[in-house]
Amino acid sequence: MRKLRNLGLVSALLLTLVTACSSSDTQVSELTIYSGRAEEFIAPFFEIWQQQSGIKLNVRYGDSAELAAQILEEGKNSPADIFLSQDAGSLGAISNEQLFTPIPTGVAELIPDRYSQANRDWIGVTARVRVFAYAPDRISLTPKTITDLTKPIYKNQLAIVPTNASFQAFLTAVIENKGRAFAKQWLLDLKKNGVKTYAKNSAIVEAIDKGEVSIGLVNHYYVWEVSESLGRQINAVNGYFEANDLGNLINVSGVGILASSNKRQAAIDLINFLTSEPIQNKFVSDTHEYSLIQSINPPQDLPSLAQVGALSIDLEVLKNIKSTQDLLIEVGLL
Amino acid sequence: MQSLKSPSNTSLLNLYRVKNQTNKSLLGILVLLVVGLVLIPIFYLVTRASQKSFTQIQELLFRQKTFEVVATTSLLVLLVVLLTAFFGVLIAAGLHFVNLPYFDALIIVAVLPLAIPSYVFTYTWIALVPEFSGFLPAVFILFLTTLPYVILATLAGLRRVDGSQIEVARSFGLNHLQIFFKVILPQIRGHISGGVLLVGLYTMSDFGAVSLLNVDTLTVTIQNMYRASYDRNAAAVMSLVLVALSALFVVGDERFKSKTLRNKSIKTTSVKTYSINKPSYQVTVFSTIFVYGVFAVLVPVYVLLSRFITNPVAVDWSSLLSASISTFSVALLGAVIALILSAPIGTLLSEKPTYFSRFTNRAILIGHALPGVVIGLALVSFGSKISFIYQTTFLLAFAYALLFLAKSVASMTASLARVPEGAKEVAATLGMNKWAVLKNVVTPIAAPGIALGTTLVFLTAMKELPATLMLRPTGFETLATQIWSSAAISRFNEAAPYALILLIIAAIPTFILSRPDKADKPLSTQEIGK
Numbered sequence: 001m002r003k004l005r006n007l008g009l010v011s012a013l014l015l016t017l018v019t020a021c022s023s024s025d026t027q028v029s030e031l032t033i034y035s036g037r038a039e040e041f042i043a044p045f046f047e048i049w050q051q052q053s054g055i056k057l058n059v060r061y062g063d064s065a066e067l068a069a070q071i072l073e074e075g076k077n078s079p080a081d082i083f084l085s086q087d088a089g090s091l092g093a094i095s096n097e098q099l100f101t102p103i104p105t106g107v108a109e110l111i112p113d114r115y116s117q118a119n120r121d122w123i124g125v126t127a128r129v130r131v132f133a134y135a136p137d138r139i140s141l142t143p144k145t146i147t148d149l150t151k152p153i154y155k156n157q158l159a160i161v162p163t164n165a166s167f168q169a170f171l172t173a174v175i176e177n178k179g180r181a182f183a184k185q186w187l188l189d190l191k192k193n194g195v196k197t198y199a200k201n202s203a204i205v206e207a208i209d210k211g212e213v214s215i216g217l218v219n220h221y222y223v224w225e226v227s228e229s230l231g232r233q234i235n236a237v238n239g240y241f242e243a244n245d246l247g248n249l250i251n252v253s254g255v256g257i258l259a260s261s262n263k264r265q266a267a268i269d270l271i272n273f274l275t276s277e278p279i280q281n282k283f284v285s286d287t288h289e290y291s292l293i294q295s296i297n298p299p300q301d302l303p304s305l306a307q308v309g310a311l312s313i314d315l316e317v318l319k320n321i322k323s324t325q326d327l328l329i330e331v332g333l334l
Numbered sequence: 335m336q337s338l339k340s341p342s343n344t345s346l347l348n349l350y351r352v353k354n355q356t357n358k359s360l361l362g363i364l365v366l367l368v369v370g371l372v373l374i375p376i377f378y379l380v381t382r383a384s385q386k387s388f389t390q391i392q393e394l395l396f397r398q399k400t401f402e403v404v405a406t407t408s409l410l411v412l413l414v415v416l417l418t419a420f421f422g423v424l425i426a427a428g429l430h431f432v433n434l435p436y437f438d439a440l441i442i443v444a445v446l447p448l449a450i451p452s453y454v455f456t457y458t459w460i461a462l463v464p465e466f467s468g469f470l471p472a473v474f475i476l477f478l479t480t481l482p483y484v485i486l487a488t489l490a491g492l493r494r495v496d497g498s499q500i501e502v503a504r505s506f507g508l509n510h511l512q513i514f515f516k517v518i519l520p521q522i523r524g525h526i527s528g529g530v531l532l533v534g535l536y537t538m539s540d541f542g543a544v545s546l547l548n549v550d551t552l553t554v555t556i557q558n559m560y561r562a563s564y565d566r567n568a569a570a571v572m573s574l575v576l577v578a579l580s581a582l583f584v585v586g587d588e589r590f591k592s593k594t595l596r597n598k599s600i601k602t603t604s605v606k607t608y609s610i611n612k613p614s615y616q617v618t619v620f621s622t623i624f625v626y627g628v629f630a631v632l633v634p635v636y637v638l639l640s641r642f643i644t645n646p647v648a649v650d651w652s653s654l655l656s657a658s659i660s661t662f663s664v665a666l667l668g669a670v671i672a673l674i675l676s677a678p679i680g681t682l683l684s685e686k687p688t689y690f691s692r693f694t695n696r697a698i699l700i701g702h703a704l705p706g707v708v709i710g711l712a713l714v715s716f717g718s719k720i721s722f723i724y725q726t727t728f729l730l731a732f733a734y735a736l737l738f739l740a741k742s743v744a745s746m747t748a749s750l751a752r753v754p755e756g757a758k759e760v761a762a763t764l765g766m767n768k769w770a771v772l773k774n775v776v777t778p779i780a781a782p783g784i785a786l787g788t789t790l791v792f793l794t795a796m797k798e799l800p801a802t803l804m805l806r807p808t809g810f811e812t813l814a815t816q817i818w819s820s821a822a823i824s825r826f827n828e829a830a831p832y833a834l835i836l837l838i839i840a841a842i843p844t845f846i847l848s849r850p851d852k853a854d855k856p857l858s859t860q861e862i863g864k
Contacts, residue, residue, distance in 0.1 A: 032808060039819065060808040061819070065561045066707075070804055072566070073711055074718040079725060079808070163558045199545045210464040229825055231645060325565060332399040334558055 028266040030056045032079050034071065036064025036086040037253065041287045049273050055266055064090040065165055071258070072097060081261035082270065084125070084253075087165035089172075089321045091254050095121040101259040107268050108275035110293045115252050122256030125274050126289040129310050130170050130249045131238045133223050134215040135208050142239045143215075146174070146247045150189035159196045159204045159216035162333040166201070166219050170249045172324040176317045177246060180327065187331045197333065202226050209234040219251070220302065221288040238302075243309025250310045252292065357768075362690070364678035369694055371675070372701050372736060376577065378712035382570030394571050399555070404579065407538060407551040410469070411583065414476045414537045419530050421477075421622065422484025427514065428619030429485075430492040432610045440620070442845055443627035448482040448790075449840030450634055451797040451814060453542030454833055455479060457821045458637035460546070467547050475543040478630040480536050483790075484529035490745075490786065491525025492518070494752070510610060527591045528744050531699065534583050535740065538576060538703040541800060552576045553705045557800075560707055573708050580703030584696055638833050641826035649831050653811065658835050661812040664727050665795035668734025672742040672791040673784070675735055680746025680784075684753075695743075702740035706800030709737050714804055730805045734795035741794065745787025749780035789843045796836060813839075 035042055039061045046057050060067070060080070068090035071078050078099070085091045094100055100121040108116075108123045115124030134142065139157070143149050149158055161167050175183045196213055198204045204216035205226040220238055227234045241247035255274065257267045273279060280291040288299045298304045328334040383391065394400065425444055434440055447455075455475045460466045495518055503517045544551045552575060559569035610616075679698060682691050701709075713733050717724040753776050761771045799814050806812070813836045820829035 058808045062803055063561060066803070069560050069566065069711065070714055073714045077718040077721065077724070079718075079721075163561055197548065199548070203546075212465070212467070322565065329394075329399070329559075329568070330397070332397070332402070334399075334555070 028055055028263045030058055031081050031263055031266050031270065032058045032060070033082045033084060033270075034060045034062070034067045034080045035084045036062065036067050036090060037084055042084070044286070045274065045279065045282070048279075049270060052273070053266070053269060065163075068093045071099060075099070076260050078258055078260050080258050081263050082255060082257055082267050083122075084255045085122075086253050087169060088122075088124075088252055088254060089165040089169050091117070091122040091256055092321060094256060094258075095119075099259055100256040101261070101264065103257060103268065103271065108271055110277065110280075111275050112292065112294070115292045116254070117256075122254045123271060123275070124252035124254045124292050126253045126280075126283050126287070127250050127292055127305065128166065128219040128221060128253070128289055129240075129305065129308055130166065130247060130251065131218065131220045131240055132215055132247070133205050133208055133218050133236045134239050135211070135235050136237055137235065138211075138214040143247075144242045145245045146186065146241065149215075150186065150193050152193070154193060154215060156194035156196070157214040158190065158193065159198050159207060159213040160190070160333075161198050161201055161204065161218075162328050163199065164201060166251050167217060168321055168324050168328070169251050170217070170246065171328070172317055172321055173249055173311070174246050175324060175327070176320070180323075184327060184331060187327070187333060191331065191333070202229075205234070205236050208236040211235075215239075217247070220290075221299070224288045224299075240303070240308055244311055246311060248308050248310040250290075250305060253289070361678055361681060365682050365690075365694055368675050368679055369697050372698055372739060374716060374736070375701060375704055375709050375712040376697075378715055379570045379573050379577070379708065382567050383574055386567045386571060390568075391571055394568055395575070399550075400572075400575065403550050403552050403555050404575065406469070406549065407553075407576075407579065410473060410476070410544075410549070410551060411534050411537045413473045414480060415530050415534050417473070417477045418481050418484045418533045419526060421626070422481055422529060423488050423526060425481075425619065425623055425626070426485045426488035426492060427518075428615070428622070430489060431510075432612075432615045432619050434616060434620055438845075440623045440627075442841065443631055444485050444623055445482045445844045446837065446841055447478060447626075447630035448486075448793050448844065449797060449837055450479070450630070450833075451542060451799065451817065452476065452479045452540050453546060453799070454634055454638075454817060454821065454829075455630070456543045456546045457826070458634040461637050461641070461826065462633060469547075469549055472544050472547045472549040475547070476537050476540060478626075479540070479543065480533040481626065481630070483532040483536070484526065486786065486790070487525045487529025487532070488522060490748070490783065491522035494525075495521050510612070510615070524591050525748070527587050528748065531584070531587045532702075532741060532744070534587075535580055535699065535703040538580055538583075539705045541705055541707070552579065556705060557707050560711065566711070569708075573704065576703060576705075577700055580700050581696065583703075584699045588692075634833070635837070638826055638830040642830035645827045647827050653816070654831055654835060657811045657813050657816050657832060658839065660727075660810060661796050661814070661836070662839060664731050664812065665734065665792050667727065667731035668738070668795040669742070669788045669792035671731055671735035672739050673746075673788045675739055676742040676746045676787070679739075679743050680750050683743070683747040684750035698743050699740050701736065702738075704737075706737060706798060706802075707804070709733055710801035710804035713801070717805070725805065725807045727807060727810070730802065730807075730810075731795075733801045733805050734791065734798060737798065737801060738791040738794050741790040742784075742787035745783045745790070746780075749783030749787075750776070752783070753779045792843065793840050796840060 033046075039059070043059070046059060049055075050057055062070075064086040067083065068085070071080060071083060071094055074080075075097075076099075083091070083094060083100075091100075095117055102120045103116075103123055105120065111124055115127070116122065132143065141153060143151075143154070148154075171183060171187075174186065196207075198207065198216075201218040201222045202225060204213070204218050205222045207213050208216055209226070209230075223234070223236050223238050226236070255271055257264060257271075261267060275292075277293065277296070280293050280296055283289050284291050284296060284299050288302075290298055290305060325334060386394070428434070429437070429441055429444065452475060455478055459471070459475065499517050499521075500513060503513045508516065538551075539553055540551075541553050541557050545554050545557070552572060556569050556572045556576065559565055559572060679694060683695055685691070710733065713729060713736075714724075717729050723729050757775050757779075758771050761775045762768075766774065796812075797814050799818055802812055802815060806815070813832045816832040817829045817836070820826070820832070
């Protein structure tokens with residue numbers, strides 16, 4: 001009898017211990033993040049959070065798409081708790097395979113719903129606008145629409161990054177809004193017009209500065225970033241298509257919690273931190289991105305999203321990113 | 335000789351041969367195990383590719399882009415192979431036969447570029463020549479990157495050339511070039527083709543240089559499909575195309591190699607018995623190596639250093655030290671694993687070729703053409719199911735061993751093939767057990783070559799990037815990852831300290847290994863002769 005009672009006591013103790021471990025939110029000491037955002041820009045933010053929360057962050061830096069491929073390959077065995085991505089497409093790929101757990105409402109409440117996945121599988125953190133970077137001394141007439149880019153005056157002058165997620169998100173929006181036939185013809189016309197492909201957005205801006213090309217489709221912050229890293233003024237500026245042209249698309253960076261994580265509360269705390277007002281202000285000033293919170297000012301020297309007349313991509317559309325890639329493969333740009 | 339005829343010794347010899355038979359089956363099992371490991375990526379690719387329907391695969395294979403990239407890749411491989419074969423043999427023969435000033439410095443210059451990642455060459459050349467882009471620059475960069483493979487392999491072959499034949503040829507009045515083409519070249523074809531094979535397979539798998547220079551090769555296409563499409567199945571189909579292409583290359587190389595004259599004597603001539611003092615030779619060889627040194631060592635070092643000096647950043651010594659230690663230890667571990675894995679393979683391949691050994695050889699070589707990202711993802715797929723090894727330095731080192739196994743197998747095979755069966759049998763009749771034979775007969779003969787192979791794995795593992803990014807423990811930085819992350823955003827000044835440390839770490843084993851007189855000493859004073 002006494003033995004039995006002891007046994008009961010021990011198992012009760014064990015049970016509390018086990019539950020304490022599994023729901024261990026109060027005693028989480030480490031969190032693993034796969035970060036598609038470059039260390040250079042995001043590490044200072046993580047540093048602040050580590051000090052505030054006392055939780056150590058193990059950060060695995062890499063390219064958003066490559067990290068997404070890695071998470072897909074790891075499946076339910078992924079060691080990651082959080083995936084922070086440069087672009088919505090990579091997040092969508094994880095979401096499609098049901099590897100995210102939905103983020104409860106009330107978390108990141110300053111971020112408008114339209115910047116998050118419908119099921120709240122992931123939430124937007126910052127925004128970037130698609131622009132064309134160009135050399136003002138070589139391009140006298142800037143394009144008004146993306147169709148203008150197929151005109152002879154831009155022959156052998158234009159550069160794109162077909163492998164880049166932001167470019168693919170933009171192309172997905174073109175397909176959704178104007179149809180696959182239009183998108184295919186547009187790409188073929190670009191090819192005929194001697195479009196040059198590069199591996200990275202920053203490489204395009206550098207190529208414009210060097211004179212290899214004169215105009216390129218990139219995100220708004222690359223002109224600033226390249227000039228910053230070269231430590232000098234460069235011969236490239238941002239240009240915008242006319243209001244509501246698909247060329248001015250808004251794309252978001254975002255964050256999601258892996259379904260396989262057992263550190264959900266700590267992950268939520270970190271997301272709340274990244275989407276809080278002071279931190280969003282810091283993103284704008286330190287990384288030159290747009291905040292998703294409307295009351296926060298645009299980056300220095302840049303027009304607001306409303307002034308650009310930028311379309312916001314319907315994030316559900318990103319589920320079709322695969323057919324976009326099939327199109328790129330079909331026309332031979334991938 | 336008398337003792338060999340005594341009955342007890344004959345039975346010892348028979349016993350040795352019987353034991354050799356039982357060892358054969360053990361060897362077969364070990365080889366199968368290693369081949370199984372090597373085939374993990376291929377198995378992964380086939381599994382992935384089979385998830386595409388037949389028509390989808392057909393569409394992928396027969397679209398125009400596939401033909402274009404296969405053509406580009408083939409032409410790139412062809413040009414790089416021809417260039418490296420020509421200059422590699424020229425430089426190696428020059429170093430071996432021609433009396434040159436600053437010999438030690440020249441040999442380091444000729445081999446050191448092995449430690450420089452192709453993307454560092456590319457970034458620094460782009461920084462120097464802004465217009466640098468396209469197919470021919472890619473040929474140039476890959477030539478700079480891979481030339482040491484042919485130089486090292488040819489040097490190794492030249493040290494085994496039968497000196498007496500050269501003497502005979504000279505007595506017939508043949509001139510230097512005639513001697514080289516009629517006597518020496520036929521004996522070293524196998525070694526040259528071994529080096530050329532590594533060049534070709536590396537060129538197929540390179541991503542850094544070609545992607546930065548906008549050349550669409552198969553590897554770039556594969557990597558783009560992984561990066562951008564999340565379409566791992568299509569990427570797997572294209573990877574299998576690469577496997578097929580490398581198989582063609584490997585078989586072609588076998589044909590070439592089979593024409594090599596075998597020379598199984600242990601005796602080697604010392605370098606200086608045949609040494610040319612003709613000024614025209616000296617100038618040609620010296621200036622070739624000098625120009626190569628300028629392009630492949632001076633340019634990268636100059637660009638990195640000048641960026642560092644004009645825009646200095648505070649060197650993070652602790653991160654530099656920890657990245658150095660990480661790089662050194664994980665590359666070393668990878669080289670040791672490759673050494674262990676290549677022992678049974680090398681033993682098998684050094685014996686008479688059989689159907690089984692030919693299959694083994696091809697399996698290992700073909701895996702060598704796979705880009706790091708494919709091996710990386712295959713090991714992510716397998717490794718993540720075994721959480722205690724996933725994202726550990728061990729798995730990373732294991733990936734290095736798989737990626738570069740062909741290098742250590744090639745040297746192991748060549749070295750073991752040099753141990754005459756007769757010597758082993760004689761040792762056995764003298765009453766040595768198999769460990770003693772291994773220790774006293776096999777090791778002294780084969781050691782220098784095996785060390786060369788292991789060092790090649792070590793040097794290339796140190797600069798490996800794509801598999802490292804996927805498989806490293808979270809937060810684990812190597813010199814290559816640090817160089818990449820700074821160079822990728824054009825911050826050469828930040829990359830400079832890491833790249834220079836990489837060169838220094840690489841220079842030490844390069845120096846020790848590539849000094850022919852040092853490497854030859856254990857051979858010429860062979861203990862077998864005692």
